[in-house]
Amino acid sequence: MTWVPDAAFAPDQPFGPRTLPYGVVDAGDADGPRVAVRVGDHALPLAPLRESLGDLADLVSGSSLDPLLAASRVEWGKLRARVREVVNGSAKPSGASLLPLTDVRGLLPFTVGDYVDFYSSSHHAENVGRIMRPETEPLFPNWTHLPVGYHGRAGTVVVSGTDVARPYGQRRGSDGPHFGPSARLDIEAEVGFVCGGPVARRVPTSDVAEHVFGVVLVNDWSARDIQGWEYQPLGPFLGKSFATSVSAWVTPLDAFAAARVPVPDVGHPRVDYLVEDSPWGLDLRLAVEWNGTVVSRPTFADMSYSCAQQLAHMTINGATVRPGDLFASGTVSGPSVDQRGSFLELSWGGRDKIDVGGETRTFLEDGDTVVITATAPGEDGSVVGLAEVAGTVLPADGG
Incomplete structure (x- = not known):
């Protein structure tokens, strides 16, 4: 039992807890573009999860994946583990909200270099x-x-x-x-x-x-x-x-x-x-x-x-x-x-x-x-x- 809808945990769900892709979404509200992970058919904004993510929250608190890309593989692994803990937890963490993908617009998530x-x-x-x-x-x-x-x-x-x-x-x-x-x-x-x-x-x-x-x-x-x-x-x-x-x-x-x-x-x-x-x-x-x-x-x-x-x-x-x-x-x-x-x-x-x-x-x-x-x-x-x-x-x- 978790706070995330059961459909996200179905074995054939390509965007369940084993996937958790990162993106940037805009819901057209005052928060503007924000980094999120995709959980099934929802986006989970990460900036409000500072209490759960701790010192890694700064990597995903902006409007782009650029700070996260500039981090190290060790930090990527730690963040991914913490996000999976949030998604798999039984209680809804402080600040967590699942936004239906139909209610947000996906943006180019990072600044493309070469x-x-x-x-x-x-x-x-x-x-x-x-x-x-x-x-x-x-x-x-x-x-x-x-x-x-x-x-x-x-x-x-x-x-x-x-x-x-x-x-x-x-x-x-x-x-x-x-x-x-x-x-x-x-x-x-x-x-x-x-x-x-x-x-x-x-x-x-x-x-x-x-x-x-x-x-x-x-x-x-x-x-x-x-x-x-x-x-x-x-x-x-x-x-x-x-x-x-x-x-x-x-x-x-x-x-x-x-x-x-x-x-x-x-x-x-x-x-x-x-x-x-x-x-x-x-x-x-x-x-x-x-x-x-x-x-x-x-x-x-x-x-x-x-x-x-x-x-x-x-x-x-x-x-x-x-x-x-x-x-x-x-x-x-x-x-x-x-x-x-x-x-x-x-x-x-x-x-x-x-x-x-x-x-x-x-x-x-x-x-x-x-x-x-x-x-x-x-x-x-x-x-x-x-x-x-x-x-x-x-x-x-x-x-």
Whole structure:
């Protein structure tokens, strides 16, 4: 018996006491934005729980997760333990209040520093290679030796629920480039890792838990026609920098202890700095919903590089990782057609029609809504959740 509604403790509840993601909510009252944890379908603001949280309350008493991200893994663990005690307690603590999620608005929970996007699904990379370069080998020679990635634009990372305007750009035409709104707007279902802890360089794979605070879902919106014209020889730029959506709730990395799995074999030994002494692949099951219809169920366990390997590679040259940095996995795609994490793949470059609730699509139309969700196995048969990332396409804004 606890003071929290019983529904939050159901074994299939993805946001029960074993998950407890952190976010920032605004109820439209005088308190303004505040840090909270999600408990089932409610938000539990943390600032009023100073009596229960003690000296750790300062980490979550503001309007952002930034102070918490700047703390240490030891402090993250202590805070999580105290919050779990509050949620599991039989008596309602002083200052505690559960706010229905329908009564609050989720805000971007932290200040995004550097943003890096990787390309770590062999199935996705091979599919894209066959679609865009059909006369060549689908994977370049470097792909199985390092996690390929690029630096994105942190200033256009937006919280789930934010509408996305169709971007403008140059597109390839038979008589030269054409300028206008993208006609091949796409999504990429990804998993993002929110960094914290001390500033560091050359982070070994064994130290990932010291520098990754938690996990979010990411939609890397992509204008394929703009991307296809611009990406050679330097890679993604305007085709991806207009918007990247992330979950409003950050699930702590510690919540995924039961979901850790080895990454697949790439067919040869890893370079030493990419070798893991314990597995950091994650058994996450994603679902991509397009206008209310689930069109794909990508599997994250198929990714060829883990978050530990990605962070090690990102910093091996001496680059720093800082609190608030965000890096994403790259599109999550599995081996079967119904596990492809982008509409470029599902439509095979626009060749095949996709059934979306009785309508057909190849790429996104104005007014379309995409929602990406995910779960992972938890301890004792429970379920760990990743908060959804959702967005609706708006018409181009006039250029």
